Amino acid sequence: MPEGHTVHRLARTFAELFAGQVLTVSSPQGRFSAGAALLDGSRLVAARAWGKQMFLGFADPSVERAAGTEGSRADDDLRWLRVHLGLYGAWTFAGDGSSAVVHAIGAPRKRIGERDSVPARPLAALATSDDDWEPPAPRGAVRVRLVGEHAVADLTGPTACEVVSGDEVRAVEARLGPDPIREDPPPAGGPGRFVAAVRRSRTSVGQLLMNQDVVAGVGNIYRAEALFRAGLDPLTPGRDVPAETLRAVWDDLVVLMRDGATTGAIVTTRPGDREPDVGAHPGTPARTGPGRPGVRQNTDGTAGSVPADQAFYVYHRDGLPCRVCGTPVLMKDLAGRKLYWCPTCQR
DNA sequence: TTGGAATGGACAA
DNA sequence: TGTCCCTTCCAAT
Numbered sequence: 001m002p003e004g005h006t007v008h009r010l011a012r013t014f015a016e017l018f019a020g021q022v023l024t025v026s027s028p029q030g031r032f033s034a035g036a037a038l039l040d041g042s043r044l045v046a047a048r049a050w051g052k053q054m055f056l057g058f059a060d061p062s063v064e065r066a067a068g069t070e071g072s073r074a075d076d077d078l079r080w081l082r083v084h085l086g087l088y089g090a091w092t093f094a095g096d097g098s099s100a101v102v103h104a105i106g107a108p109r110k111r112i113g114e115r116d117s118v119p120a121r122p123l124a125a126l127a128t129s130d131d132d133w134e135p136p137a138p139r140g141a142v143r144v145r146l147v148g149e150h151a152v153a154d155l156t157g158p159t160a161c162e163v164v165s166g167d168e169v170r171a172v173e174a175r176l177g178p179d180p181i182r183e184d185p186p187p188a189g190g191p192g193r194f195v196a197a198v199r200r201s202r203t204s205v206g207q208l209l210m211n212q213d214v215v216a217g218v219g220n221i222y223r224a225e226a227l228f229r230a231g232l233d234p235l236t237p238g239r240d241v242p243a244e245t246l247r248a249v250w251d252d253l254v255v256l257m258r259d260g261a262t263t264g265a266i267v268t269t270r271p272g273d274r275e276p277d278v279g280a281h282p283g284t285p286a287r288t289g290p291g292r293p294g295v296r297q298n299t300d301g302t303a304g305s306v307p308a309d310q311a312f313y314v315y316h317r318d319g320l321p322c323r324v325c326g327t328p329v330l331m332k333d334l335a336g337r338k339l340y341w342c343p344t345c346q347r
Numbered sequence: 348t349t350g351g352a353a354t355g356g357a358c359a360a
Numbered sequence: 361t362g363t364c365c366c367t368t369c370c371a372a373t
Contacts, residue, residue: 085355
């Protein structure tokens with residue numbers, strides 16, 4: 001999936017495209033018809049993320065009339081759409097060209113009509129003016145479609161998609177560990193909670209980093225890359241990792257993940273550790289040859305200039321030489337997910 | 348045409 | 361720990 005940086009980026013995109021607008025909500029696929037009916041015709045007033053969970057807050061029209069004012073809405077006055085993309089969920093956006101909408105955010109695959117270079121104003125050519133813009137027909141199994149004044153958002157393949165109350169939103173958030181991207185760490189303290197949670201467990205630190213109750217938003221790429229950058233053996237029991245090392249991992253995650261949320265792509269390699277001219281000369285094979293397809297990144301096509309095959313130290317690089325020491329990168333299954341690490345740099 | 352694989356997690360045992 | 365679910369894409373038939 002879409003790790004936490006993607007979900008935060010999504011929440012920002014929803015705020016930019018739809019905040020304050022009355023939305024038409026439907027379920028072209030039909031599996032979310034009841035939930036869509038609850039939200040249809042209400043106003044989007046909040047969009048936020050915690051880890052990999054996204055919450056869109058809708059003002060109930062009747063409550064809105066009773067309250068009378070635009071401001072001072074408590075979470076409990078809203079109906080919330082909770083979405084978790086899971087492994088292959090994705091949002092696809094299209095607009096009338098009045099804003100440079102992000103084309104697709106979610107699972108790392110090509111989306112409807114996506115090209116290698118995404119036009120700055122997707123689908124603008126389809127509209128002759130803002131007034132007669134019509135959303136394109138949904139493609140594929142679209143669970144939810146949100147239509148606003150100038151844009152449409154389609155959701156496919158989510159693990160979770162449901163309408164919940166403010167109470168339920170708080171319950172989900174309370175269960176999650178601290179999120180390195182959030183500027184408002186929970187009262188218990190972000191880094192402190194993370195360090196304590198790891199150090200009271202015998203489970204391997206590699207497994208703990210993927211536990212959303214320990215730290216929210218980290219997925220398989222950030223797990224592998226953060227451990228490499230810390231020089232930490234993923235199989236070390238949590239309780240054996242020095243607190244200062246964990247604090248450094250946290251600080252690194254803050255930088256990496258906030259950068260990812262801004263650019264839309266995960267890049268963890270330092271410039272000096274990349275190969276400057278791979279593929280630049282005819283006959284020079286790219287690192288991602290036949291049988292090793294390139295890792296597609298979540299991106300709107302404009303983020304960063306680092307090629308996908310230069311973005312990581314160890315993720316998806318098993319068998320290739322470590323960028324730092326040349327030792328072949330290892331891979332093994334750990335609790336059902338693939339773990340990548342360099343046995344020389346990480347010990 | 349088919350069948351793994353994919354940046355995830357809920358649930359049962 | 362294992363099984364199942366959600367959907368799409370691309371390499372291998």
